[in-house]
Amino acid sequence: MDSTYAGLLLGAGLVSFLVLKARKKTNYPPGPPSDPLIGHLRVLPFDNQDVIFHTWAKKYGDVMHLEVLGNHLVVLDSREAAIDLLEKRSAIYSDRPFVRVFEILGMSDIVMMPYGESFRNHRKFVHSSMTKGAVATYQTTQTVHTRLFALSLLENKNQHEMLINRWATSIIISVLYGQHAVEEVGEYMKLMEDHNVVVLNITQPGASLVEFFPFFQYLPAWFPGTGPAHRARQWKDPFRRIYDYPYEQAEKNMALNGLRGDSVLSRTWCKFADRQDHPEAAAEEIELTKLATGALFRAAVETTWSTVTVLFTAMISNPECQKRGQEEISRVIGSERLPEFEDMDVLPYTTAIVHEVMRWHPVVPMALPHRSVQDDLYKGMFIPEGTTVIPNLTGMSLDERVYKNPTLFNPSRFLPKPDGDGEPIFDATFGFGRRICPGRHFAFSSVWILTATILATLNLSEGKDEHGDTIPFSPEFKSAITSRPKEFVCDITARSSASESLLWSARSV
Numbered sequence: 001m002d003s004t005y006a007g008l009l010l011g012a013g014l015v016s017f018l019v020l021k022a023r024k025k026t027n028y029p030p031g032p033p034s035d036p037l038i039g040h041l042r043v044l045p046f047d048n049q050d051v052i053f054h055t056w057a058k059k060y061g062d063v064m065h066l067e068v069l070g071n072h073l074v075v076l077d078s079r080e081a082a083i084d085l086l087e088k089r090s091a092i093y094s095d096r097p098f099v100r101v102f103e104i105l106g107m108s109d110i111v112m113m114p115y116g117e118s119f120r121n122h123r124k125f126v127h128s129s130m131t132k133g134a135v136a137t138y139q140t141t142q143t144v145h146t147r148l149f150a151l152s153l154l155e156n157k158n159q160h161e162m163l164i165n166r167w168a169t170s171i172i173i174s175v176l177y178g179q180h181a182v183e184e185v186g187e188y189m190k191l192m193e194d195h196n197v198v199v200l201n202i203t204q205p206g207a208s209l210v211e212f213f214p215f216f217q218y219l220p221a222w223f224p225g226t227g228p229a230h231r232a233r234q235w236k237d238p239f240r241r242i243y244d245y246p247y248e249q250a251e252k253n254m255a256l257n258g259l260r261g262d263s264v265l266s267r268t269w270c271k272f273a274d275r276q277d278h279p280e281a282a283a284e285e286i287e288l289t290k291l292a293t294g295a296l297f298r299a300a301v302e303t304t305w306s307t308v309t310v311l312f313t314a315m316i317s318n319p320e321c322q323k324r325g326q327e328e329i330s331r332v333i334g335s336e337r338l339p340e341f342e343d344m345d346v347l348p349y350t351t352a353i354v355h356e357v358m359r360w361h362p363v364v365p366m367a368l369p370h371r372s373v374q375d376d377l378y379k380g381m382f383i384p385e386g387t388t389v390i391p392n393l394t395g396m397s398l399d400e401r402v403y404k405n406p407t408l409f410n411p412s413r414f415l416p417k418p419d420g421d422g423e424p425i426f427d428a429t430f431g432f433g434r435r436i437c438p439g440r441h442f443a444f445s446s447v448w449i450l451t452a453t454i455l456a457t458l459n460l461s462e463g464k465d466e467h468g469d470t471i472p473f474s475p476e477f478k479s480a481i482t483s484r485p486k487e488f489v490c491d492i493t494a495r496s497s498a499s500e501s502l503l504w505s506a507r508s509v
């Protein structure tokens with residue numbers, strides 16, 4: 001081949017590459033105007049992203065493209081688009097974006113794990129621990145803890161935030177690691193609090209500099225923008241405790257009391273016993289077990305706690321819904337016993353309250369980001385490999401094409417016609433596809449038994465000031481990775497002396 005011919009070929013290749021690139025570029029999904037080179041960096045919101053993205057989506061569509069310093073982002077604002085991409089094309093969209101500060105921190109569990117062999121092993125563990133069948137075996141634990149919780153609300157005025165946290169923590173650690181004494185739960189709450197502070201600190205606005213410019217992690221700490229990477233390095237050992245501490249505590253308990261009770265860990269240990277002659281495999285399995293149970297613990301507490309604070313907010317600001325739920329429980333169950341899981345099918349309004357809580361204010365408003373692993377074309381729009389795909393759950397929950405008056409808290413929307421509006425259940429709250437929340441059955445049943453128990457036994461209402469006057473209640477929300485109501489005061493009383501007695505007798509069981 002002579003050099004002219006080779007040059008022609010090279011030139012033609014270059015031209016077709018540039019044409020292809022230009023064509024691809026024009027075919028990105030629509031999005032707001034951007035700046036040269038930096039893209040949407042100047043307009044990308046730091047706060048209330050979910051709400052702002054939803055406003056943008058009304059103008060640019062359900063599939064919206066943003067670009068920041070060459071990194072592509074696609075926001076999905078409708079359930080239909082999320083199902084089309086994250087579920088129907090899950091082979092392309094099940095990866096997670098790489099987050100450098102998490103790697104420096106040593107966050108190596110499933111939550112942000114790339115899609116691949118290791119992910120599949122972890123997913124198998126978390127999935128099998130939380131199938132519908134497995135969750136049915138946790139119902140007694142959920143019921144017992146929930147009744148103790150309801151009573152504790154009566155005994156400790158204005159401490160509902162802490163008590164909801166304790167309830168969410170105590171249920172998940174019992175299920176994962178075995179039963180614990182009440183005073184031990186405080187240690188796990190502290191562990192989670194420390195964990196949340198670390199994660200919040202390294203994911204604050206500005207943390208992204210090290211994501212765009214990896215060399216920032218090697219610059220001295222005084223250099224602007226290097227803080228998150230340095231903090232992540234400093235906190236590596238304390239962060240690791242979230243995986244090691246619960247496991248080691250459970251080991252100590254086992255050494256003292258033998259392998260007792262039925263927990264995710266005790267079931268796993270029974271399987272280990274068969275493999276003692278393969279110490280290497282056992283070491284790997286121990287590490288996987290620590291990381292997978294740690295992931296379930298990490299992912300369960302704040303999400304479930306936040307959902308219950310949304311429930312409280314909804315009940316206080318919509319007393320007519322609370323009353324209708326209470327009436328349903330009184331009519332169906334009566335006042336001589338407390339609700340059980342077996343009652344779920346005959347309490348449709350109570351169940352609708354739980355669904356509406358999860359739609360009205362999704363506590364993980366933009367789920368967790370997915371990442372595409374190959375170029376894709378959707379409805380003529382080009383989504384390049386490596387795009388971070390954000391399912392905007394808030395946007396989906398406010399979709400007026402699906403939900404009438406979406407900002408209203410209205411459980412009846414889910415009841416079949418003519419009693420309700422026959423609107424579809426909002427299942428997007430738990431994400432999509434191969435990354436869908438593995439704890440969804442457990443989370444739903446925890447919140448359901450809590451809702452039924454509270455409706456059966458307590459009245460939640462606006463708080464009172466020192467003169468006994470009602471403090472007007474208007475829910476306000478705060479957002480990080482999860483979103484929940486800002487702290488609020490409320491008044492909690494027993495519905496009747498009979499309902500209080502039921503709670504007391506449940507405590508003595």
Ligand code: HEM
Nearest residue numbers: 111296299300303304364367368430431432435437439443
């Ligand atoms: C109401 C409470 C909860 C909500 C709203 C919630 C929501 C979510 C969402 C939106 C995701 C991301 C899904 C996606 O990427 O598409 C997720 C992931 C996850 N959730 Fe939940 N969750 C809740 C409770 C729980 C509980 C109780 C557990 C454990 C028992 C749990 C364990 C996990 C894990 C391990 C992941 C990561 C899955 C993966 O990356 O493959 N979650 N959750």
